[in-house]
Amino acid sequence: MATWICPDCGYEKEGRCKPKKCPECDKNVEFTKKEGGGYCGG
Numbered sequence: 001m002a003t004w005i006c007p008d009c010g011y012e013k014e015g016r017c018k019p020k021k022c023p024e025c026d027k028n029v030e031f032t033k034k035e036g037g038g039y040c041g042g
């Protein structure tokens, strides 16, 4: 499990996969990984 952070608003989300969309910004953003491991599909 990794923690992902939205670069726009700082929203944090846990999950194996990098989120494609931020629920706070309600738009597609490039999440950055804060900690943890794991990537979907390698």
Ligand SMILES: [Zn+2]
Pocket: 006, 007, 008, 009, 010, 011, 022, 023, 024, 025, 026, 029
């Ligand atoms: Zn956001």
